[in-house]
Each structure stands twice: as C-alpha cells, then as structure tokens.
Amino acid sequence: MSDTLRPPPPSMPLPSNATTQRIPAVTLSSAGSSPASWSGATARPAPEASGAWSPPPFPQPGSFLQSTRGVYEVCKVIGGGEFGAVFECVGPFDQAYALKMIRPANRPYQEVYTEWASEVQRLMSLRHPNVVYIYDAFEQYHLFFLALERCEHSLADMLDRPMQEPLVLELSRQLLAAVQFLHDNDVVHDDLHAGNVLIVSKVDRPVVKISDFGISHELRGAPAVRPKVVHHTIMAPEIAASGYTTKQSDLYQVGLLLYRMLTGESAVPADIAYDDLLRYVAEGEPRRRAETICTPLGFLIAKLLRRREQYRYTSAREVWTDLRELPTWKRRDPNLFPIR
Ligand SMILES: Nc1ncnc2c1ncn2[C@@H]1O[C@H](COP(=O)(O)OP(=O)(O)OP(=O)(O)O)[C@@H](O)[C@H]1O
Numbered sequence: 001m002s003d004t005l006r007p008p009p010p011s012m013p014l015p016s017n018a019t020t021q022r023i024p025a026v027t028l029s030s031a032g033s034s035p036a037s038w039s040g041a042t043a044r045p046a047p048e049a050s051g052a053w054s055p056p057p058f059p060q061p062g063s064f065l066q067s068t069r070g071v072y073e074v075c076k077v078i079g080g081g082e083f084g085a086v087f088e089c090v091g092p093f094d095q096a097y098a099l100k101m102i103r104p105a106n107r108p109y110q111e112v113y114t115e116w117a118s119e120v121q122r123l124m125s126l127r128h129p130n131v132v133y134i135y136d137a138f139e140q141y142h143l144f145f146l147a148l149e150r151c152e153h154s155l156a157d158m159l160d161r162p163m164q165e166p167l168v169l170e171l172s173r174q175l176l177a178a179v180q181f182l183h184d185n186d187v188v189h190d191d192l193h194a195g196n197v198l199i200v201s202k203v204d205r206p207v208v209k210i211s212d213f214g215i216s217h218e219l220r221g222a223p224a225v226r227p228k229v230v231h232h233t234i235m236a237p238e239i240a241a242s243g244y245t246t247k248q249s250d251l252y253q254v255g256l257l258l259y260r261m262l263t264g265e266s267a268v269p270a271d272i273a274y275d276d277l278l279r280y281v282a283e284g285e286p287r288r289r290a291e292t293i294c295t296p297l298g299f300l301i302a303k304l305l306r307r308r309e310q311y312r313y314t315s316a317r318e319v320w321t322d323l324r325e326l327p328t329w330k331r332r333d334p335n336l337f338p339i340r
C-alpha cells in the first residue's frame, strides 16, 4: 500500500443495483491449512505491549529465514511498499520463491497479524492457474511472510507502450478467467492495478497471475462491501460516491487495465489532484476516453467503464463472450495463443 491510498467516503446505504446472487463461499482446500497450523504463528501478545519495542529491521540478502517447512535464503529485493518488501529467495528443494514480508512498522501487531492471516487464507483457498500460488506462510521475529511462486515481473512492466491487440486479448482472457473465479467464490479483489497482475513467461504465451489480496473481501452473500482503503487511481465511481464496492467494481478496474494495455496510457491522469479525480470519475471521463479509441475493442472497454454498475457487464464471463467475437481474436494467426 502506498500514500495514494485513501479511506473511502463516509458510510452510505448499499447501492440498490448491486447483485444479490449468493454464491457459496470458498472452503480451505485441505484441513489444517490455516497460517497458524503451518508455522506456529498464532496470534501472540502484541510485542509493543511489553514496553520498549521497535519494529524489526528488514532481512538482509544472504540471511536465512526459518519456517517449519524449511529454510529460505534471502537473495534480493524484488518489490516493495509501505507494507514491507518482497524478496527473491531460494527455499527448501532449491526452488526460487517470492517471499512477501509484511511488518508491523507503526501499526498494531494484532492488526497486521489479522491482515496477513486473511491474505494467506484467501490465497490458500483460491487455487487457480491465474492466481499466484502460495507455498508457505510463517512468522519470524514479529515479521510475517508469505512464500509465493516467483513470477518474472508485473503487468506494470509491460505498459510503457501500446500492446498489439491479440496480446491485449490474450492477457484479458486470463485476467477475466481469474476474476470470474474470484467472483464465483464470492470474493471481490478491489485492488486490480497493474502492479498486482503478475506475469510468468511460458513457451507459447505470458501467463497472468493475480496477486495481492491484502484488501480483498469476501462478500459472504452481501451485495457490496466497504473496503478500508482504495487505491485512488483505480477507484470506480461507486467507491467515490458511496464507499462501497461490488463485483462490478472489479470489472471497472479490469476496464482501466484494458485501456492501459491497448493505448499505453492511463485512462485516469496519474498526477491529478484528489478532488479533480473525484469529479473526473463521477463525470465518466474514463469511459469517454475509451470511446474515442473508436474500435470495437474500445467500445467494449467503454462498457466496462460505465459509471453505473448496472450498465457495465454483469460478469467477467460475459465480457469474454464479447471479446472472443472480435475479428482480432477470431482471425488471429493459428500459432498465436493456441487453445490448449
Ligand atoms: N510472486 C511474486 N513474484 C514476483 N514479484 C512479486 C511477487 N509478489 C510481489 N511481487 C512484486 O512486489 C510488488 C509488491 O507486491 P504486492 O503487490 O503483493 O504488495 P503491496 O504493497 O500490497 O502492493 P500495493 O499496495 O502497491 O498494491 C509487486 O508489484 C511485484 O512487483
């Protein structure tokens, strides 16, 4: 999380147009797979309660971290944020991992523990080829770790120029498959920006891995949730207006990602002041920008960016049903992104 995060506006009634369909919540894939049972990291007394306590330093390259599943050698930092850092590590069986570290810093230990435990649990239960794989989770020296599959880079690293349409469609296809899977499991991600879409290169295509479930929510049958924080540049109009998000808010964020992939530009100016941003989003500027692309894909992105959720697509599945009909996809080179 960064300083671009803002608390949502004051509490308002739930949007009446939000979906009310109840989908069974996910269950853990195996017994005893809670973070606590993996590593002995149960919620202990907060260390700050014992008086003079300062947040522990970051692990240094060359140091070792111990979980009940083995030893991880810290190699280098590959990502970071206010939460802590992400390290490349060599773990048990000499495999490369991305070790995400969350540290209490100036937040209460118990709050960070709860946040870490819920991200671990969510990743454990959401096993999908397009969701980043979690191998292990443990606590050491009051630092919380998640051992994740090591991806090559994030989508953000591919956005310095417009992508070819077939590539936009292939990445969208995988992204939508993952979002549909989350929504079928009653989870709203709420943080679908390019830094949270990771990429693994396979022989015939880049493979999308959605990551960072730090602020995601289970709907538990409710039509909408109220996230504690939102990344303001990917804020859907309903968050700005009411403070609530729904599955359709994720589709809006997907629309912003598609726009960015296709044009190489952000649909929301990066340096815009917060109050101007609220107006920009409320007035539907991102949708208008998508419409000016003036191609079938541009109009489809515009539909994802509609201000009112009920005028957007109702599901990720429905988005792909339209995308797959586009001539660029239907008439692509048969060797390009073959169906496997
Ligand atoms: N499994 C991974 N493989 C490779 N790199 C990773 C992995 N996980 C995270 N990273 C890198 O670390 C960055 C930060 O990780 P992550 O998004 O999980 O943390 P965050 O602080 O919650 O992020 P933010 O609040 O900015 O969304 C990612 O954008 C990515 O560059």
Ligand SMILES: [Mg+2]
Residues within 6 Å of the ligand: 001, 195, 196, 212
């Ligand atoms: Mg992130």
